Amino acid sequence: MKDVQALVFDVFGTVVDWRSGVARALAEFLPARGGAHLDPFAVADAWRRRYQPAMEECRAGRRPFTRLDVLHRENLELVLKDHGVDLASCTEADLDHLNRAWHRLDPWPDVLLGLSRLRRKYFLAPASNGNILLLANMAKRAGIPWDAVLGAEATQAYKPQREAYTRTAEILGLAPHQVCLVAAHNGDLRAARKAGLASAFVARPTEHGPAQGTDLVAEDPWDCVAESFVDLAAKLDC
Amino acid sequence: MKDVQALVFDVFGTVVDWRSGVARALAEFLPARGGAHLDPFAVADAWRRRYQPAMEECRAGRRPFTRLDVLHRENLELVLKDHGVDLASCTEADLDHLNRAWHRLDPWPDVLLGLSRLRRKYFLAPASNGNILLLANMAKRAGIPWDAVLGAEATQAYKPQREAYTRTAEILGLAPHQVCLVAAHNGDLRAARKAGLASAFVARPTEHGPAQGTDLVAEDPWDCVAESFVDLAAKLDC
Numbered sequence: 001m002k003d004v005q006a007l008v009f010d011v012f013g014t015v016v017d018w019r020s021g022v023a024r025a026l027a028e029f030l031p032a033r034g035g036a037h038l039d040p041f042a043v044a045d046a047w048r049r050r051y052q053p054a055m056e057e058c059r060a061g062r063r064p065f066t067r068l069d070v071l072h073r074e075n076l077e078l079v080l081k082d083h084g085v086d087l088a089s090c091t092e093a094d095l096d097h098l099n100r101a102w103h104r105l106d107p108w109p110d111v112l113l114g115l116s117r118l119r120r121k122y123f124l125a126p127a128s129n130g131n132i133l134l135l136a137n138m139a140k141r142a143g144i145p146w147d148a149v150l151g152a153e154a155t156q157a158y159k160p161q162r163e164a165y166t167r168t169a170e171i172l173g174l175a176p177h178q179v180c181l182v183a184a185h186n187g188d189l190r191a192a193r194k195a196g197l198a199s200a201f202v203a204r205p206t207e208h209g210p211a212q213g214t215d216l217v218a219e220d221p222w223d224c225v226a227e228s229f230v231d232l233a234a235k236l237d238c
Numbered sequence: 239m240k241d242v243q244a245l246v247f248d249v250f251g252t253v254v255d256w257r258s259g260v261a262r263a264l265a266e267f268l269p270a271r272g273g274a275h276l277d278p279f280a281v282a283d284a285w286r287r288r289y290q291p292a293m294e295e296c297r298a299g300r301r302p303f304t305r306l307d308v309l310h311r312e313n314l315e316l317v318l319k320d321h322g323v324d325l326a327s328c329t330e331a332d333l334d335h336l337n338r339a340w341h342r343l344d345p346w347p348d349v350l351l352g353l354s355r356l357r358r359k360y361f362l363a364p365a366s367n368g369n370i371l372l373l374a375n376m377a378k379r380a381g382i383p384w385d386a387v388l389g390a391e392a393t394q395a396y397k398p399q400r401e402a403y404t405r406t407a408e409i410l411g412l413a414p415h416q417v418c419l420v421a422a423h424n425g426d427l428r429a430a431r432k433a434g435l436a437s438a439f440v441a442r443p444t445e446h447g448p449a450q451g452t453d454l455v456a457e458d459p460w461d462c463v464a465e466s467f468v469d470l471a472a473k474l475d476c
Binding site for chain 2: 069123125131132133135136137139140147148149150153154171172173
C-alpha cells in the first residue's frame, strides 16, 4: 500500500446499505398502489437482481453505455409489473422519486468517520457503477466527503470491465498501482487487481440481509483487510 | 431563474485568480533556471495565450479530446523554450509540479462564503475546461464545496462547444433551462444561452491584471448580474 495515493470505493454495499434504503422507499410507495401485501425487502432484492443483467447489455456491446439511473428506471417498471403493481396508477413524478431511492441511501455507521480520517492522507473518490448525479446526490444528502465523483459515467465502463479501473487511474493522473479499490466484494477486488490496482476488503455481512452467504470473508490475500472504514483508517495510519 | 436547480461555474477567472497563482509558481521556478530576468506575470500570460489554440485543435476535430493537464504541459514546454529556459536543466518532477500550478489556484475572496450559501439551495458544479483531477485538487486545497466535479473531461467537449453545456445538463438529469452558468466572460454566457441554459454574470475586472479591457461589464441582459458570489447568493435568496 506504500505507493497508494488515491482510494476509490465501491459504493452499493461497501459505502451504503442499499437494501434497507431501497426497501424503505418501497415501503412508502407500495401500500397506496395495491401492494400492501408485498414485502419491500423482497421487491428491493428483485429490483437489484435485474442490475447485473442490465449492465451486461452495455458491457457486451449490445447497447451503448447507458447511465445507471436509466437502467434502474427500466428495471423498476419491470419489477413493479412482475409484482402486479398497476403502472397506470403511478405518476411520472412518483416513479422518478422512487427510482431516486438509490440517490437517498444511508452510509454504514463507520463510513463518515473513516472517510474523514482517510481524506487527510488520500484522494477519495467513488469507483461505482452508479452515475454521477446518483453518487453526488447521495454524497450531498449524507455528507460523504468525496474529492471527486468518478464512477461508470466518468469511465464509460461498468465494473468489472478492465477500463472501469484503468480509466479511473488515468483520470487521477496515477499509475494503477497508486490507486487502491476498497470493496466489500471479492469479485470486484479480483478484477481491480487484474487491472493493476491495490486492494482493500471491508466485509459487509448484512448487505444482502441477515442470511447473507457471500463475501463474508476475504477470499484472496488482499493488500489490506479491515473490519470497517475506521479500522481501515487506523491500518493506513490515518 | 425560478426553474434553476443547479448552478455550474466557469472556473479560471470566475472562481479562481489563475494569473496570480500561475505567476506565483513561475516566480519560484524561473530564477534557478536562468530566468531571473523574466516577469512571471508575462510568462503566465504567454502560457495562457496558448490555451485557446490548443483546445481548438480538439474542438475542430484535428485531435481527439485531450485533457487540459496534457495541453497545459505541452504549452508549458513551448513557452519555456520561447523564453530561453533550457528544458534539459529541468527534471520531470520540476515540470510536473509547475504544470500543476493550475491545480493550486486560489479562489477570489468572496467565493467560499458565496458558494457555501448557494449550496443550501442549488446543486453546485464546475463547468470548466479544466480536467477532473485539476478541478478536484484545486477544490480540495482551497475547500471549494462542489457537489460534483464536472467539466470538459466529463462532457468530452471544450466550451464554447454546445455539447459542453448540454451534456452538463444531461449528467445532472435536468433540462438546460434548469441549469444556470455563472461566468465572468460574456462569450461563455452567450454560448450557454444559445444552448438553452440560464446565465449569471459576475465581473472579475482584474483577471487579466490591472489594465484589463474586456468583460468589465455585462454585455447582454443576462438572467442575473452580481458583484460577487456573496451578492449572487443574496440575489438568489440564499
